[in-house]
Amino acid sequence: MTEVRDWGDDEEWEGVEEGGAERPGESGERESWEGVEEGEAGERLGESEGPAVDRDWDEVPTGVSPPPESLQPPVAPPPAGRRCQGCGAVVPDGMRACPVCRTPVAAPGRRPERLAGGVLRLVFRGGRHLDVPRGRELRLGRSGTWATESSALLADEETVSARHATVVHTADGAAWVSEVAQGATNGTRVNDRVLGPDGSARLRNGDRVELGPRICFVVRGVEQEPEPEPEPEP
Template sequence: MSEVHDWDDEDDGEWVPVVDTAPSPPRTRPSPPPIGFRCDRCSTVVPTGMAECPRCLSPVGPPRRGAGRPGGVLRLVFRGGGRHLDVPRGSEIRLGRDDGWAPEASEFLADEDTVSGRHATVLHTSDGAAWLTEVPQGATNGTRVNDRVLAPGSRVRLSNGDRVELGPEVDFEVRGIGEEPEEAAP
């Protein structure tokens, strides 16, 4: 309760205290600081301060112009389980179930029946470009980039955020390609 003064005309014309009986508004607790937010890709709670989702490894926060992975590493983030493959600049990685032909990828593609033993390659050039090529003999269930079907032996340049499908059940997202420099005006 608070005290207010009012003019008293009946007595001797002086200010007298008047008690305010209106209830004061309830005090609200300040909201606790946020502990994180939901990943746009997989809805996992990402703790505040993290740069990528702990589940799907997607970058979080506002996109940064020219942002690439430290050291120029290209990352292929597979759907579900946080599996990924890193491709350093100037190297190539093979994608498939054959552990002799694709040793890195076969570790987690070995049980994927819709992926061919020798499916495709990803080349990350020294200048930062990335290229996907389906094997020349073709992959049994095909390869798609953003729903575009690749022909056997053909290659396509990858961009940050592209979705690549190795058959109908396995896909990954391309991360870490910096934006290409703008071409000079003629």
């Protein structure tokens, strides 16, 4: 009877010449591959590693290509309309006033409508406004004694100075805005222009005047507008 010995015993392999006895299991494996061509060996290897579906991973691309344009979500077009000069919201085409602050919007290609009686109107957010008749000056600020006409509207606006600016409506229909000589704490701007202490600017219809960072109004009713500045020569 053949003696069975532990595989970890190295003495079992003593005296075995190279190419001689083989370890158990090796001879069976070698016999199974004898006579197998190179292409067939590859197929056998694939069969032994697992189901046929595993072989498909060799054909999957490493990168993920983006979906075709037809499957991508459509990009919403920008809203049709113009920016309100009172609050900056988009006013849809066809509307004559801003849906947010109710500031009137002039139709494109047309001059703003003149107000009856030659009144200059300063339109604030929310539809509030102050009127300046011809030949008059309006003081803008929180002081009830200095700015008697505008303080009721501006009294709670902490970013507006007690004495901030003045608007003059001349007898010939022109309009000017000036910051007070001592200067306003948060400044005054006309469109993109900063006035500074004692600075002035002539107003046009549609100009946006800012009293500090939070309060602004749009000018309407200017009868005599300044001539447009000539374009610089190339």
